[in-house]
Every structure is written in structure tokens, then in C-alpha cells.
Amino acid sequence: MKRTLSLLLVMVVLSPKLSFSQLYIEPFAGYQRSQNSSNYNMLNTGVQVAFKLKVYEILGQVQRGWPQTFNGVDEAFTTNTFLPLSMPAQKTITTSAFTFAIGHRLKLFGKKTKNSFFLKLYTGLMSQNNVVKYQYDKTNYVILNPDKTIDRTGLFISGGFEYMRSLKNGRLFIDLNFSSPPIGSVKYPISYHLMSPVTLNVGYSIKISKK
Amino acid sequence: MKLKIHKAASAGLLAFTLFTGCVKNKTRFFDDPQASGLGIFSNTGNNVFSCYLNNAAWRTEARETGGIILQNNFEVYVRKQYFDSLRDILIIDWYGSYFGEPNSSPDQISLNIYVPKTFGISDFAAWQGKRLTIDSSTGYFVSQTNPNFINGYGIIYFNMATFDPTIVNGVAGRMSGLVEADFGTIKLTSGRFDHNLEPAQFFVQ
Incomplete structure (x- = not known):
């Protein structure tokens, strides 16, 4: 955990100096589904701050995947000969997630139109x-x-694509994002995978200040 | 003086390497949240047996193999031996101690099952999925606290009892299951075992 926090600190410190020309607050909501297990899907909400620089935008994001319960069945056994040898054990797995991320939004197409496509990392x-x-x-x-x-x-780490439409007082966006699971191995033989979510979000970019 | 220290250190390092070099711990122990001190009930080859003896956790020692000088250390052996003119006996020996007390007794728990003279590896595999009642007519458990032996009776369930037909030299296989036994003064409860059996520990043809 200490190493992870140190790496995150280094990552933030190494980000370019924020002499931005525009600030946006961007609430969003969407749906996420795990790439490595079809069972796991959940609703998520979040907010990000976008600092618009000359050629791209720096993003600070917090996102919450709301708890979702999945059912399963395992088998239980007994040595008691007066009872059946086995019985089903009803299993519920309640999954939730929280992320804090620093990102980059790079424009791919649409420099002179209201419709733009971005690469996000x-x-x-x-x-x-x-x-x-x-x-x-x-x-x-x-x-x-x-x-x-x-x-x-x-x-x-995660990455994806975003479509954005400029409006009079802000920007509407839809993004598709592919994420890795948290790095590190689980030292227990679990039958499920840590989620590696693919996320579809819709959000609105609210203009906050202008230099 | 420096040279002597250097030589002594090198000799010590060499001895340490020879005794411990490449030793591999093949036991994987995962705590059962439902049973404090015991491992989970598994059939994935974790190479461990654990149980309560009068409600105190007892578990087998770690399986360590591959040392250069140290011999392999197995937590379980399965063997068949002569019992009388009509029957042989299949013996499963588990070696261990109370959790956190490495030299405590009993240091061995055994299961002895009477089997026909013709009993072979395929008969062992036929136990998979079965509960065997161990009473005076079918066998007995042994709790060994040297030099004393206490016999008991109980039940064993083989969730898995298999052998690997591809092994040419010797016999290898896998067994897992549950055990309960009553030794009179000692009650064995919540026993669960899960072992990969290598040719060096599996003597049933």
C-alpha cells in the first residue's frame, strides 16, 4: 500500500504544470461490465475535473461502482451418515469498486467542429x-x-475513446473505457476474478472558469 | 585474519546452501474462516490435513522437497502391507502436531483399512465419492503419542481418490476428503485432507 501511494504521488508530481486556460467539472454516470467475467456488471457514477491546456486536457477522476450482488452455488459435504452426503451452499458475492485516477484527454478528430473524438488514458x-x-x-x-x-x-491503468459535442454552456460526452484490474495477485484460490471493467459513461462538462 | 573469516563464511554459506538449497514448500495452507486454525476443505492439491483434537487445531507438517542434502519431507504416506493370511491392510499415515506447537504429540494420526489381498490402485480409486465407516470389522484409526498408541473408530469420506495412469515408475495420485474419529479420550472432529500423492509416498500397486 505504501509503495502504491508513493507511485501515485510520483505520478501526480510528474504531471505537467497546470497553467490551464479552462476548467471543467464533469459529473457522469454509466454502466460497467467485467471483461473477464460475464457475471459482473454494475452501475457507476463519478465526477472528474478537466484542466484544458493548449493541446490536451488533464483529468482528475473519482468513480464509484455501486454494490451489486451475484448469486452462485457451491457444494458442501458431511461425514454424518444420517444426513445426505452433500448439499448446495448458496453463495452471494457483493461487489463494489472505487477508483481515483489521473488522466489525459487527447483530441483525435474535430478541431474545428462541435463534434470531437478523444483518446483518454x-x-x-x-x-x-x-x-x-x-x-x-x-x-x-x-x-x-x-x-x-x-x-x-x-x-x-485504463484507456478508451470519447465522443464529445460542444454546447452553448458546456460539453456533452459519451466515453467507452477499458480498464485493468488492480495490479497484484490474490493469494487465495478464489473462483471469481477481480473485475477488469469496460465502462460506458455519459456525462456533462460544466465550464467553471475562463482566463 | 581476514582470509580466515572469509573462508569460514564461505564454508558456512556452502553448508547452508547444501542443506537448504532449492527446498520447495509444496504445502499451501488457506485458513478456513468457519473453523479457526484449520485449512479449507479443498481438492486442489494443497497437501495438508487439519482437524480438531478435543477442539485444539492439529495439522500436518509442510511438504518440503528438492533439498540437496536434506531428505524430502512428506506429510502423508499411503501404503499397503500384510495383515494376516486373509487380508492386507491399507495404511494412511499423517505426520503433524498441534498448531503452533511443532514438537507436540500426537505426532502421527493413522487410518488402517482392511482390504482384500487383491486390493490394487483401481480399488483405491473406487473409493472416490464414498463414505467409509471405520469400525472393528473394517479397520481402525490410530493416534500415536510415542510410545503409546490409541485406537479409535470413525468415518472417512473420499471426495477424491485417483491415480495417474501415465506414471510408469511407481504410483502417483490424489486424495481429498473429510474425517471424523473417536479415540475415547480424544475426539477428532472437522478433519479435512487434500494431497497430491507422489511415487515416494504412495505404495499401492
Whole structure:
């Protein structure tokens, strides 16, 4: 964790000096789905601050993936010969996520029109919390290969494309973003994957100040 | 003087390397949140047996292999041996101690199952998915606290009992399951085991 925070600090310090010409606040909301498991999808909301420089924009973003519960079944066994050998153990995994990222927005097309396309790149910290709960006869049965609650925070990178339309008092945008899971291995044989989300967000860019 | 120190240090380093070099710990222990001190019930080859003996956690020692001079250290052996003119006996020996007390007793828990003279590796594999009641007619458990042995009876469930047909020299396989046993003064509860069996520890043809 200390190493991760140090890297994040270095990343922020190495960002270009913010002599920006325009500041935007950009609330957004959307939907995310894991690239490595079709089971995981959730709603997310967030806000980012955009500092417009001469050739591109620097972004500071916080995003929350709201808790979503997924159901599964594992098998539990017993040595008690008066009971059936096995029974299903109902499993619920409640997943939520939080990210803090520094990003870059680079214009690809649309310099002289209201419609623009951007390339976006982010690096930052992602926290994923997967809470596992079981319902079964805990007195007599033992679950085979049980899952475990995993709370993981680590560096991540992401990138994607964005369409933006300039309006009178702001900018409307839609972006598609592909993200890595938090870096680092899980030292437990869980049956699920940490989410590697692909996110579709819609947001509005509110102009705050102008030099 | 400096040269002597350098030589002694080199000799020490060499001895350390010879004794411990390339030793690989093949045991993976994952705490069971439902049973303090015990490993999870698994069938993925974690090479561990753990249980409660009168509610105190007991677990097998780590499997360590590959040392240059130190011998391999296995947590379990499975072997068949002569019992009487009519039957052989299949013995599973687990070596371990109470959790956090490396030299405590019992240091060995065994399961002895009476088997026909013709019992072979395919008969072992036929136990997969079965619960075997261990009573005076089928076998017995042993809790070994040298020089004392306490016999008991109980139940074993083999979630997995397999062998690898591709191994030419010796027999290799895998076994996992659950165990309960009653030794009179000692109660073995919540036992769970999960082992990859290598030819050096699996003596059933």
C-alpha cells in the first residue's frame, strides 16, 4: 500500500504544470461490465475535473461502482451418515469498486467542429471489495473449495475513446473505457476474478472558469 | 585474519546452501474462516490435513522437497502391507502436531483399512465419492503419542481418490476428503485432507 501511494504521488508530481486556460467539472454516470467475467456488471457514477491546456486536457477522476450482488452455488459435504452426503451452499458475492485516477484527454478528430473524438488514458488507484457470504447447514456440513471475501486496492491503468459535442454552456460526452484490474495477485484460490471493467459513461462538462 | 573469516563464511554459506538449497514448500495452507486454525476443505492439491483434537487445531507438517542434502519431507504416506493370511491392510499415515506447537504429540494420526489381498490402485480409486465407516470389522484409526498408541473408530469420506495412469515408475495420485474419529479420550472432529500423492509416498500397486 505504501509503495502504491508513493507511485501515485510520483505520478501526480510528474504531471505537467497546470497553467490551464479552462476548467471543467464533469459529473457522469454509466454502466460497467467485467471483461473477464460475464457475471459482473454494475452501475457507476463519478465526477472528474478537466484542466484544458493548449493541446490536451488533464483529468482528475473519482468513480464509484455501486454494490451489486451475484448469486452462485457451491457444494458442501458431511461425514454424518444420517444426513445426505452433500448439499448446495448458496453463495452471494457483493461487489463494489472505487477508483481515483489521473488522466489525459487527447483530441483525435474535430478541431474545428462541435463534434470531437478523444483518446483518454488513466492511471490511478482502484479498490475492489468482493464480500462472500454462504447460506448452508454450518453445523454439519463443510464447503468444498470455499470462496473468500477479498478487498484489494492497487494501481490500475485504463484507456478508451470519447465522443464529445460542444454546447452553448458546456460539453456533452459519451466515453467507452477499458480498464485493468488492480495490479497484484490474490493469494487465495478464489473462483471469481477481480473485475477488469469496460465502462460506458455519459456525462456533462460544466465550464467553471475562463482566463 | 581476514582470509580466515572469509573462508569460514564461505564454508558456512556452502553448508547452508547444501542443506537448504532449492527446498520447495509444496504445502499451501488457506485458513478456513468457519473453523479457526484449520485449512479449507479443498481438492486442489494443497497437501495438508487439519482437524480438531478435543477442539485444539492439529495439522500436518509442510511438504518440503528438492533439498540437496536434506531428505524430502512428506506429510502423508499411503501404503499397503500384510495383515494376516486373509487380508492386507491399507495404511494412511499423517505426520503433524498441534498448531503452533511443532514438537507436540500426537505426532502421527493413522487410518488402517482392511482390504482384500487383491486390493490394487483401481480399488483405491473406487473409493472416490464414498463414505467409509471405520469400525472393528473394517479397520481402525490410530493416534500415536510415542510410545503409546490409541485406537479409535470413525468415518472417512473420499471426495477424491485417483491415480495417474501415465506414471510408469511407481504410483502417483490424489486424495481429498473429510474425517471424523473417536479415540475415547480424544475426539477428532472437522478433519479435512487434500494431497497430491507422489511415487515416494504412495505404495499401492
